[in-house]
Amino acid sequence: MRQTWRWFGPRDLVSIDDMMQAGVEGVVSALHHVPTGAVWTGEEVKKRQAEIGRMKDGNPSGLKWEVVESLPVSEDIKKQKGSWREHIANYKTSLRVLRDAGIEVICYNFMPVLDWTRTDLAWRLPNGATCMRFDLNDFAAFDIHILARPGAVENYPPEVVEDAKRRFEAMDDAARQALARNVVFGLPGAAEHFTLEDVRGHLAEYAAISEERLRSHLIDFLAEVTPVAQDLGLRLCCHPDDPPFSLLGLPRVMSTEADYRKVMAAVDLPANGITLCTGSLGARPDNDLPGMMDRLGDRVHFLHLRNVQRQSGDIMGSFYEAEHLGGGTDMVAMIAAVVREESRRRTAGRSDCSIPFRPDHGQDILDDLGRKAQPGYPAIGRLKGLAELRGIMTALQHPVEGIHP
Template sequence: MKQTWRWFGPRDMVSIDDTLQAGVEGIVSALHHVPTGAVWTPEEIAQRQREIATMKDGSASGLAWDVVESLPVSEDIKKQRGDWRTHIANYITSMENLAAAGIEVICYNFMPVLDWTRTDLAWRLPSGATCMRFDLADFAAFDLHILARPGAMDDFDAPLQKEAARRFAAMSDERKTQLAENVVFGLPGAAENFSLEDVRGHLAEYDSISEDRLRRNLLDFLAEIVPTAERLGLRLCCHPDDPPVPLLGLPRIMSTEAHYQALVDGVDNPANGITLCSGSLGARPDNDLPGMMDRLGDRVHFLHLRNVKRETADLRGSFHEAEHLGGDTDMVALIEAALREEARRRAAGRADWSIPFRPDHGQDILDDHGRKAQPGYPLIGRLKGLAELRGIVAALEPRVSA
């Protein structure tokens, strides 16, 4: 399992020097400044590779850009409207340019409108650490009283509506603004952020798009790009919905094992694969992460290892980002399943036997509080998580490989 680290580019408050000292073996990055739908040019790709390969003093880092996260899919593609055909052509060109630069793994997602949703980006824990949190009642307050989405009342039962109204009435104007900004924060690291009016506009356009229609649009997209990925030796891997439940009346198609089975069956090609994110999928109590790794492992091209603590037993409920070994997912069992998959791949002679993983998210601890890095991506909190995950791998790998 190759230890990688997400880096948001030169503006990231965590430097390449920091990642190297953390002991990582590769970098996960993206061209966040390039508008969604535009081509990633060879020049821009080469520039990011140089930035990754160089420490502050000009010496070589020894690190390379191993995984793209994300090559974003435009809303036009998801909805099959507007410039969606041009955007697919540009996506294929970007894939060709990435392959020419020697990059083989591309992570993307197909979440409509919002790429991930949290109500708090720095929720304080009893220890003094802070983390990201999704509070269902606060989200309902946003949906019902800030966004004022038509039809929102149908999505929340009477007790939750009452609690949302109470929460909203008690909120200061500052908290209302902060809550709205948190919910529409957007793709981590992206230069583009939605306003409330942007969200309302997109939601109106999704009124006619069912779950089945969105899935067809995804499979249409993959039918266009997967043959190119196979020809170029690329591995595409779709990230799950986050949270993995319906929100804002939008369809969700990457939330369960059945969804992922439909993905790999719909375009049955080894280049069409999965980003198995234990945090996103782990927010649902009915998702069996070690079992998913065992059953779908031959298509898992990238692993996000993080943990969440569910605050209720409901299918849709509140949760917060836990320590990597402290949430509801059995991380030891998941890593053991991943190592078994690697052993199967080695035995089959697969060149891609080593699955890249990264310590996804992390709690802000110690000096993270003053660094103000990308929300969810602290230096020390992730380093702590990586150390814990590295220890599990070191303990299990000799046994699994024997």
């Protein structure tokens, strides 16, 4: 398992120096400032590689950009409208640029409109730490009363609708604005930041797109780009929906093992792979994460290891970002499944026998609370998670008690 760390570029308040002191082996990054659908140029990629390759004092860091997260898929591609064919051509060009730069793993997602959704970006825990949280009733208050989406009330149980109304009425204007900002919060540094009107416009265009149609658009996209990636020696890996259930009436197509199986079978090439995120998939109680790793592991090209604590047993329910070993996913069993897959790959002579992973998200603890880094990406909270994951890896692979000699 190769230890990596996400970095949002020079404006990230967690620095290259911080990563080095955390002991990571590689960097996960992206060109967030490049508009979605545009070509990633060799100059921009080399610039980011150079930024990763040096410390604050100018000395070499020894770190390399090893995983792209994400090379984004445009809304036009997802909807098959407007400039979607041009965007696919640009995507292929960007893949070639990344291959020439020596980067082989490219993560992307196919979530409509919003990449991920939370209602609170700094929810206070009893010990004083903060974390991100998705509260279903708060989200319903946003959907029904702030966004005022037609028909929204039909997507929630009656008791949620009633409580959402009470919560909305108790909020002042500042609280309502804060909730709206949290829900539509884009990736830090991204070129696009949605307004409520932007969201309403996208929702109107998705009204005619069913789950089956969105999946067919994903398959059409992969049928175009996966052969290119295969020929270039690249590994594409689709991130699951976050959270893994329908929101705002939008279709979801990468929320379960069955979803992944359909897409892998439709474009059956090794380059068509998975970003297995234990946090996103773990927010749904019927997802068996260690089992998914065992059954789909040969297509897992990238791992996000994090944990969430579900606050109900429903498919669509509230949850918060837990400590890496403290949520609903058995992280020891999960890492054991990863180690088994890596052992199989070594036996088969695969060159990708060390799967890159990153300690995804983390709680803000200690000095994180004053640093105000990107929500979900604190320095110390992620370091704590990485240390815990590193301990499990070391124990499971030890020759005394390990899975393999």
